[in-house]
Amino acid sequence: xxxxxxxxxxxxxxxxxxxxxxxxxxxxxxxxxxxxxxxxxxxxxxxxxxxxxxxxxxxxxxxxxxxxxxxxxxxxxxxxxxxxxxxxxxxxxxxxxxxxxxxxxxxxxxxxxxxxxxxxxxxxxxxxxxxxxxxxxxxxxxxxxxxxxxxxxxxxxxxxxxxxxxxxxxxxxxxxxxxxxxxxxxxxxxxxxxxxxxxxxxxxxxxxxxxxxxxxxxxxxxxxxxxxxxxxxxxxxxxxxxx
Amino acid sequence: xxxxxxxxxxxxxxxxxxxxxxxxxxxxxxxxxxxxxxxxxxxxxxxxxxxxxxxxxxxxxxxxxxxxxxxxxxxxxxxxxxxxxxxxxxxxxxxxxxxxxxxxxxxxxxxxxxxxxxxxxxxxxxxxxxxxxxxxxxxxxxxxxxxxxxxxxxxxxxxxxxxxxxxxxxxxxxxxxxxxxxxxxxxxxxxxxxxxxxxxxxxxxxxxxxxxxxxxxxxxxxxxxxxxxxxxxxxxxxxxxxxxxxxxxxxxxxxxxxxxxxxxxxxxxxxxxxxxxxxxxxxxxxxxxxxxxxxxxxxxxxxxxxxxxxxxxxxxxxxxxxxxxxxxxxxxxxxxxxxxxxxxxxxxxxxxxxxxxxxxxxxxxxxxxxxxxxxxxxxxxxxxxxxxxxxxxxxxxxxxxxxxxxxxxxxxxxxxxxxxxxxxxxxxxxxxxxxxxxxxxxxxxxxxxxxxxxxxxxxxxxxxxxxxxxxxxxxxxxxxxxxxxxxxxxxxxxxxxxxxxxxxxxxxxxxxxxxxxxxxxxxxxxxxxxxxxxxxxxxxxxxxxxxxx
Numbered sequence: 001x002x003x004x005x006x007x008x009x010x011x012x013x014x015x016x017x018x019x020x021x022x023x024x025x026x027x028x029x030x031x032x033x034x035x036x037x038x039x040x041x042x043x044x045x046x047x048x049x050x051x052x053x054x055x056x057x058x059x060x061x062x063x064x065x066x067x068x069x070x071x072x073x074x075x076x077x078x079x080x081x082x083x084x085x086x087x088x089x090x091x092x093x094x095x096x097x098x099x100x101x102x103x104x105x106x107x108x109x110x111x112x113x114x115x116x117x118x119x120x121x122x123x124x125x126x127x128x129x130x131x132x133x134x135x136x137x138x139x140x141x142x143x144x145x146x147x148x149x150x151x152x153x154x155x156x157x158x159x160x161x162x163x164x165x166x167x168x169x170x171x172x173x174x175x176x177x178x179x180x181x182x183x184x185x186x187x188x189x190x191x192x193x194x195x196x197x198x199x200x201x202x203x204x205x206x207x208x209x210x211x212x213x214x215x216x217x218x219x220x221x222x223x224x225x226x227x228x229x230x231x232x233x234x235x236x237x238x239x240x241x242x243x
Numbered sequence: 244x245x246x247x248x249x250x251x252x253x254x255x256x257x258x259x260x261x262x263x264x265x266x267x268x269x270x271x272x273x274x275x276x277x278x279x280x281x282x283x284x285x286x287x288x289x290x291x292x293x294x295x296x297x298x299x300x301x302x303x304x305x306x307x308x309x310x311x312x313x314x315x316x317x318x319x320x321x322x323x324x325x326x327x328x329x330x331x332x333x334x335x336x337x338x339x340x341x342x343x344x345x346x347x348x349x350x351x352x353x354x355x356x357x358x359x360x361x362x363x364x365x366x367x368x369x370x371x372x373x374x375x376x377x378x379x380x381x382x383x384x385x386x387x388x389x390x391x392x393x394x395x396x397x398x399x400x401x402x403x404x405x406x407x408x409x410x411x412x413x414x415x416x417x418x419x420x421x422x423x424x425x426x427x428x429x430x431x432x433x434x435x436x437x438x439x440x441x442x443x444x445x446x447x448x449x450x451x452x453x454x455x456x457x458x459x460x461x462x463x464x465x466x467x468x469x470x471x472x473x474x475x476x477x478x479x480x481x482x483x484x485x486x487x488x489x490x491x492x493x494x495x496x497x498x499x500x501x502x503x504x505x506x507x508x509x510x511x512x513x514x515x516x517x518x519x520x521x522x523x524x525x526x527x528x529x530x531x532x533x534x535x536x537x538x539x540x541x542x543x544x545x546x547x548x549x550x551x552x553x554x555x556x557x558x559x560x561x562x563x564x565x566x567x568x569x570x571x572x573x574x575x576x577x578x579x580x581x582x583x584x585x586x587x588x589x590x591x592x593x594x595x596x597x598x599x600x601x602x603x604x605x606x607x608x609x610x611x612x613x614x615x616x617x618x619x620x621x622x623x624x625x626x627x628x629x630x631x632x633x634x635x636x637x638x639x640x641x642x643x644x645x646x647x648x649x650x651x652x653x654x655x656x657x658x659x660x661x662x663x664x665x666x667x668x669x670x671x672x673x674x675x676x677x678x679x680x681x682x683x684x685x686x687x688x689x690x691x692x693x694x695x696x697x698x699x700x701x702x703x704x705x706x707x708x709x710x711x712x713x714x715x716x717x718x719x720x721x722x723x724x725x726x727x728x729x730x731x732x733x734x735x736x737x738x739x740x741x742x743x744x745x746x747x748x749x750x751x752x753x754x755x756x757x758x759x760x761x762x763x764x765x766x767x768x769x770x771x772x773x774x775x776x777x778x779x780x781x782x783x784x785x786x787x788x789x790x791x792x
Contacts, residue, residue, distance in 0.1 A: 051646040052791055074649035086641045089564040090557065093536070093544045101553035102648050111545050125535045128544075130564070 001027050001185055002048060002154060007057035009047050017043040019209035021057075025187045030180045032200035033189040036240050040209040041189040042082060045158050048187075049079050061154055075103065077154040078147035082162065082189075084139035088132040092123065092142050095131060096149055103150030110149060117145045120171060136163040144172065155179060157188035161195055173199050193233050207240045247348065251356035255339065256363070271714070272730070279733060287375070294379045307384065312482035314376035315397065319405045319478050321372065322365045326402075326409030327437040328570065329361045334410065335417055335523055336566055338721040350519035351512040358406065358511075365402040373398060380485070390488040393497050397481045403504040404477055407511035413437060414515065417522035434570045477503045550650060554658035555665070561637075562630065562662070567723040568637070572630045576670035579624050580677035604684055611757040613684065614691055615750040617675065618764060619743035621696040622703055623736070624670045629726055631663035631707030632735035635715040635790070636725045642717055642792050652784040656712075660704050667700040691757075695764040702742070702768050705775035707735040712786045 002025040009018040018040045025031040035041050046052040048059055050066050050073070059066045064073040087095045093114070100110040118124045121141045126134060131142055140163050147155070155176070161169050176186045176199060190196055196203055197217060204214040213220055220235065294310070301307040334340075334357055343353050377394045380386070386394075416436055477500050484496030536544065548556075562568045604613055626632070638645060645655055675692050678684050684692075711731045719725050726732070746767075750760050 046643070049647040051643040053789070071649045071651060074647060079647050081643065083640075086644055087557075089561045093541075094557075094560065097544075097546060097548075098553055098557055101548055101550055102650055105547075107545070107547045110547070111542075114545055115541070127541070128534060128536050 001025065001060075001062055002156075002187055003058075003060040003063075004044075004048065005058050007044070007047055007059065008055045009043055009052060010055055016209050018047065018054075021206075021209075021211055023204055023211065023214065025185055027185055028180055028183040029201040030176055030186040030199055031188070032196040032203040033187065033206065034191065034193070034196055034203055034236065035189075035206040036191065039207045039240070041191075041206060042158055043209075044206065045079075045156060045189060049077065049156060050074055076152060077156050078150060078152035080140075080143055080147055080155075080157040080160050082158040084136065084143045084163070086131075086143070089130060091130050092127040092134075095142060095146055096127075099146040100149050103152075105150050113149045113151075114145075117148055121145060121168060137165055137168060140164055141168055148175075154185040155187065157186070159190060160188055161190065161192060193236055205236065205239055212239050248352050248355050251343075251348070251352060252359045255356050255360055275714075275730065275734070279730070279737065290371075290375050291379060294375055295383060298379060298383050307380070308482060308486040310376060311380055311485050312479055314373055315401065315481050316478040318369050318373040319401060322368055322402050323405035323409050325365065325368055326361065326406045327413060328434075329364055330357075330406065330410040331413045331417075331434060331437060332567065332721075332723045332727070333357045333361050334413065334519070336721065336723065340523060344520075344524065349516060351516045354410075354515040354519055355512065358410070358508075361406050361410075362402050365406060366398075369398060369401060373401065377485075386485075387489060389493065390485060393485050393488050393493065396497060396501065397485060400501055400504045401478075401481065404507045407507045410511060411514055414518045414522055418518045431566055431569050434566065435574065551654060551658050551661070554650070554655065555661045558634075558659060558662035559665070562666070565722050567721070567726060571723075571726045572628050572633075573666065575628050576624070576666050577673055579670055580673050604682055607757070610688065611750060611755055611760045613688065614695065614757060615747050615755075615760050615764070617678070617692045618695050618699055619747050621667075621671045621674060621692070622699040622739045622743040624674065625663075625667035625700045625703040626707065626732075626736040626739035628663075628666055628670060629707075629729075629732040629735070630666050631660060631704040632711050632731045633716075633726050633729055634659040634663065634708050635711040635787075636717060636719075636729055636731060637722070638715075639717055639719055639722075639725060640792055642715075642790060645787075652787040653780055656708060656779060656783055656787065660708055663704045663707065664700055667704065668697065671696050671700060691761055695761060695768075698765060698768045698772060699743070701772045702775065703735070703739050705772060705779055706738050707731075709775065709779060709783060710734050710738070712783055712790070715790060717790075717792050 002023070004021060004023040007018055007021045008016060010016045021044065033041055033044070043052065047054045048061070048066070050070055053067075061073045061076045064076060066073040087098070090098065096110070096114055100113075105113070114127075118127055121144070123138065123141055123145065126138060126142075131139055134142060140160070144160070160172060164172065173195070176188070180186050180201070200217065202214070202216055203220065205212045205220075213223060215223070298307055298310055301310055334354065337357075340353075377398060381390055381394060384390075480496045480500040480503070484493050484500055487493035487496065562572055603609060635642070645652075671693065675689055675696075678692075679686070679689050714731065716725060716729045716731065746764060749755070749763075755763065
């Protein structure tokens, strides 16, 4: 569960990238965070994960305040950043060991996990190579594996589908569903509306640092009183276009 | 073609020499820069004093012209040596190469633009050596307007030939190592070959200079000039042009100097068109074995270790596997003994000279000086490897990872320090073991050096990371910028030079004994270490938590 209350974050003390946001992501749901480029999605995620310090407001992950108990709160979630170009000089297996050590994953468990995940993501042949030699999608998969190895109860993913091939994207969506069905939390950002429409239980739309809507997709259609057949795309465009 | 070259050069320049866009940060950078410049004033004064004394001495034997040719030849050589590093980094390993290759440009255009970038770095090198010589000579000899005009021309065109030669060497090496499958490893091997070449040429020149030097004493003629210019023949023309600036011969020499530089640059372009693409294409493609790890391999490679060990290993792996880090941070620790030994090896009667020197070192009354100088040298070496002073900068835009992993800033800082201390200790051992083997310093002295220097290494590592925490250079597009074009390294080296120099100065000034020096170093630097450590663990962690990319 993620609770965000009254979060603001500005850059250079002038432009507010995130402006007094309230959000609650419940256990057992897949929550989609939508918005056009530069709307404040990534900034919000960075504030939630402790990468940026919020100017004001409180963030709790599974009830733990990220500002007051950062290490405990950080252990609650796994984070997949939007850019998978990290740890490029490490071999896949070294990276997985690194993450497992950081998150205290016992030896037996990590062995099983590595075997299972590399099979599912078809990465068994690449574990011994440096991440640098991977394609964009493979890097993305490796980062996701590094997150799943410590089995966090809250998943936070920033544009996770970018660069994944259809099979891996399908697999990830499937895993997100499984995770939510175990009464755990999945929070992800995207600007691909189809994805949001298909798998999200609830969504929030952010533009210019403000939440424009938060709720179920049906409610969104209701909320904007559009005709039944109007596409999500059109709603989204109308909403975010409005000054 | 020239227009494209110009556009490319100015774009690359803007990209590579950039101050922070944030005005407040920029001011901070400028103030720090001025501060460092002020700190160097005594050094500059000492250099100028040394040069003018040398000038006076040479006037008395009518050889003052050799000051110019020595200065020019020496600068050319140093530019050549650095040129190997610079050209390898800018021509092959900088990340913009990948973006330039698809553009409709000739290799010589890319090379030409990058050549200017290298030249600009080299002017900074030249400014330190050649500029004072040109100025002192001009003032002392009362040079006319033509002298100053020629000086500017010589200064500006001097780097062309050394850089072109260094680049040709690098292009040849890269052309033939690029066939390898593991690019990273071969880049490193190329770098080592390049460095060894540089060291080898250094030895060769010193040997020749010494050989000619004895002849010169015998014949008492002007041969010092030709000796110094042996390796870079144009250096002679430059010097002769300046010496004869008052008459027409001077103009001839200067034209010859410029003409030769132009010809060499032209050859460089021609060869570049032939070799560059073959060496550079695919240079950044990493190889993959695509081999499945067997069950037993997997079993072996999945290991659990304490967090600190994992983190230190991660740091070291990245340092060893990233070519720029390997060249700047790792090799240096092994190379110092080589640099220190060059003068001994090149002397013809090397071993006897070494013997005499080590006899002096055995005497008890120099023991204190030996200890404090060894301490100072190792402190300096620990600063030059730049591992601590770039430990935050090296994270670059991946700094966000340090923020979201559930690992305290305390642990991360400690792990980064340990990585630096390990590599500095390698430098310490390689120097002191070389001293035991070649200078035959007694074993107890070896132990004293190790103990005090280790405390010194802690000091330099703590200091380095504090400097980097305050002003990390996180915005870079190639790794070289994190370690080479990072002022934090200069600041940290400066701190080490000042503190090491202070220890040496105090020892000599108060004529301290061995025991006093030993105990003094331990207490002084022990206390400093403790203070810096406490500061790091409290304030350092706070600063780390506030760093935002």
